[in-house]
Amino acid sequence: MSKMRGRVLIPLPNTGAMGRKRNNFYMRSIFILALCIFGLLQYHNFNYLDSRDAMLSESITNDSVDAIMSMVPATLHKYLTPHTRNHSISAAGLQLNSSGSSLGGSGSGAATTISFEVYRPPNNTEIKRQIVRYNEMQLVLNEETFGPLQNDSVIIVVQVHTRINYLRHLIVSLAQARDISKSLLIFSHDFYDDDINDLVQQIDFCKVLQIFYPYSIQTHPHEFPGVDPNDCPRNIKKEQALISNCNNALYPDLYGHYREAKFTQTKHHWWWKANRVFNELEVTRFHTGLVLFLEEDHYVAEDFLYLLAMMQQRTKDLCPQCNILSLGTYLKTFNYYTYHSKQLTASSSALSSSTSLKNAKVYVGDTSDVDNNNNSNNNNKNKNNKIMNNKKTSHMNTVTATSNTNNNNNNNDNSNKNGAQTWNYHVLPSLYSVYQKVESMPWISSKHNMGFAFNRTTWTSIRRCARHFCSYDDYNWDWSLQHVSQQCLQRKLHAMIVKGPRVFHIGECGVHHKNKNCESNQVISKVQHVLRIARNSHQLFPRSLMMTVPSLIKKSKLRKGNGGWGDLRDHDLCLNMTMPTR
Secondary structure (H helix, E strand, O other), X not given: XXXXXXXXXXXXXXXXXXXXXXXXXXXXXXHHHHHHHHHHHHHXXXXXXXXXXXXXXXXXXXXXXXXXXXXXXXXXXXXXOXXXXXXXXXXXXXXXXXXXXXXXXXXXXXXXXXXXXXXXXXXXXXXXXXXXXXXXXXXXXXXXXXXXXXXXXXXXXEEEOOOHHHHHHHHHHHHOOOOHXXXXXXXXXXXXXXXXXXXXXXXXXXXXXXXXXXXXXXXXXXXXXXXXXXXXXXXXXXXXXXHHOOEOOOOOOOXXXXXXXXXXXXXXXXXXXXXXXHHHOOOOOOOOOOEEEEEOOEEEOOOHHHHHHHHHHHHHHHOOOOOEEEEEOOOOOOOOOEEEOOHHHHOHHHHOOOOOEEEEXXXXXXXXXXXXXXXXXXXXXXXXXXXXXXXXXOOOOXXXXXXXXXXXXXXXXXXXXXOXXXXXXXXXXHHOOOEEEEEEEEOOOOOOOEEEEEOHHHHHHHHOOHHHHHHOOEOOHHHHHHHHHHHOOOOOOEEEEEOOOOEEEOOOOOOOOXXXXXXXXXXXXXXXXXXXXXXXXXXXXXXXXXXXXXXXXOOOOOOOOOEOOOOHHHHHHHXXXXXXXX
């Protein structure tokens, strides 16, 4: 014990280990606290954006005319206000009591007859004369205000049929686009209507030109290319057609059917207007810039020309192989409208009903409003079943239906009668951004036929393949164009597609789809809401483009046509449109 008491305890040197441990503990605590605060801020920000978008979407919940008009600048209301000539009210014989002195020998209080001139639509002869006059004059309206067409300006070609209500909204959307005053707006009509002409000639925000398809059903109602009395009925057997000696009895289509004029007209019109714009019009036949193709039931965003110019400038470095620019895409994340059957929410027994549709996404991209013909929509029943099973399309519009069982067309019609329609937009935040995403892929008719543009170089290569386009047994112009790309072009059609659409489809009825209410404003209202959210979030007019890698794309197979184009008269008429007319 004495020895232990004599020792002196020497303290260990202070190495700072405890201090470092305390500092590390504090740093980790601060880092974790900062991370938690950052996460809470992000969570609050996302909730705020979601609630703001929800409030914007719910701010106008109806599709009334007043609600839609409230989204349009007052100066553009004139395009949405009908001033129709086609009224049936006759004021002839209207009796007015005169309160003044006698007129024409009548005493005070005598009745006076006032006659008004009643509008009478032009007859077929007058319509043909007017069409010839318009096509020969090639009058460019507003050229003195906006100057001649420049070579780097965009030519916008709109294919018009009869749906003036949708055309009004397209014009309103075009009027709000930046740099629209530099463009030439060409309306290509296959139906002569004074009300439509008055609307088009009222445009004052850019140069305007009207052209008229001269081989329409309207001007040839009882002869080819309309319906000739001696034409073979669609479903007649070839043997019976030969016995009756009806027109084109030797040449039914791929599925044994004979032509229907109302379906062949759209392909003829598209091919005629493309030839007319690129090769015949004095104002455009030397133009080397972009030509953008729209239809009467489209709606454009205010930055569509801005984005189109940006895509054109970046083509060389982002996508050298691209020769088509597409502003309107049919995206799974952007459903133009979704149909929900009432029976889905009624009861569990309804969920197992074979006539209920869970989700039917219908995308329509056509310009005509003739009634849908189920047999023409799918010329061969076995082919139709195969297409539905493989979730492919057989027409310009895409119809994808998911049901508990395989429903035929009649079951779908019954579901439509019993169901209610709700319109939902599903827009991913990444679709609209200051760094706009684009992708490239081979041009596909059912995906990239809306709001696409190409230049004279691409058109020249397409025109050289006129025989492939005009003889391909498919009455759809876009399927025929894809056939040209696959079978004839050395440089295939390859598209640069914008991920956030700038061209929208607002039509609810077309060649392949007929709705109960073809004049509904529901889709128009939804498109206005989407663009309003994008505008308020400063997501339009992106600063740059960013190329993304598309999902795995299967190689396009050579497809059998949909038929409806077996008549040799259609082949000859189509080929003759490529002949010079000057």
